[in-house]
Amino acid sequence: MSNLTKTSATSSDTSSTTTQGLRLGGMNWLIWRQHRAGFGTLLGITALAVAWLVYQRMDLMDYLTAHGWPDSEPDKWLPGVHLQRFQFVSYGLGFVPIVLGVFLGAPLLAGDLENGTAKLVASQSATPSRWLATKLGISSLVVIVCTTALSIAFGRWWGPTKYAPLVLGWSDGSAFDTTGPVPVALALFTFVGGVAIGMLMRRTLISMVVTFAFAVIVQVVWHFERLNLGHVVTITTHDGIGPSTTPHLPTAAIEIDTSLISGSGQTYGWGTCAQEASERVCAQKYNLVGWSVDYLPISQMSSMQWLGASILFILTAAVAVFIFSRGRKRIV
Incomplete structure (x- = not known):
């Protein structure tokens, strides 16, 4: 009986200590x-x-x-x-x-x-x-x-x-x-x-x-x-400057900038040909061969x-x- 009482008291003290330990103080x-x-x-x-x-x-x-x-x-x-x-x-x-x-x-x-x-x-x-x-x-x-x-x-x-x-x-x-x-x-x-x-x-x-x-x-x-x-990724094409020749970007990619590129690698703004008589004349004038697109992938x-x-x-x-x-x- 004495051992049981002692064990019960010990368990009670341990439980009390554990409870207090979980509380803020x-x-x-x-x-x-x-x-x-x-x-x-x-x-x-x-x-x-x-x-x-x-x-x-x-x-x-x-x-x-x-x-x-x-x-x-x-x-x-x-x-x-x-x-x-x-x-x-x-x-x-x-x-x-x-x-x-x-x-x-x-x-x-x-x-x-x-x-x-x-x-x-x-x-x-x-x-x-x-x-x-x-x-x-x-x-x-x-x-x-x-x-x-x-x-x-x-x-x-x-x-x-x-x-x-x-x-x-x-x-x-x-x-x-x-x-x-x-x-x-x-x-x-x-x-x-x-x-x-x-x-x-x-x-x-x-x-x-x-x-x-x-x-x-x-x-x-x-x-x-x-x-x-982010680190900007650039993709280029050399298939002409028609609308159907623009680069295909990965799914959900964010386009940062689009430029036209010449045979020498020089870039021109995408609106360069807006004032020219035709796309063909513009391409010959600036020696344009394709597109350059800067983008950020979702990856x-x-x-x-x-x-x-x-x-x-x-x-x-x-x-x-x-x-x-x-x-x-x-x-x-």
């Missing part, structure tokens, strides 16, 4: 409790969005399979694909980095600096570095979990139709910025940028306004630099995404170093 608990409403809202909305995207993929796969996908031509199944739904969802996902930067990143430190919570933290035994690391770490983890889940779910929904440019162009922000590592990197950079802005401005509202402007600038710069992440999409994401991750790390460097010196 100390600084982690404090940060989670302080921001639990925002974190819970983000995680809840993400869960609902992912469930809806999973359902959309199942519905799409049933339809495609019934119409002979993947062996059938796109014109057999494309009419039944809800193109507007893809475009609307991708448009909404494009705002996720901005929303996270403005409503989570900007107030994260600005709110504590404005209402005096930072002074209270600085007077405790925990160091400012630990407080910053916990606050930034837990928030970043929530951002990564949410954006990764959305990226995977949307990528799987769009994946079966990725070779049909009419659904979503792979090089456009609607697909490129909402799948793979790019949405995670964009959201994390915008979020950490918002945290840095909030630390400098020290006022929640103005920090949110400035962060919104920062996020828009990031999106604009990213839009113009996106295609520069480069993944490598372009990881290259761009790597650049954004490096920039994010640089901003985080700035936050810790300034935070150790002047957090209140």
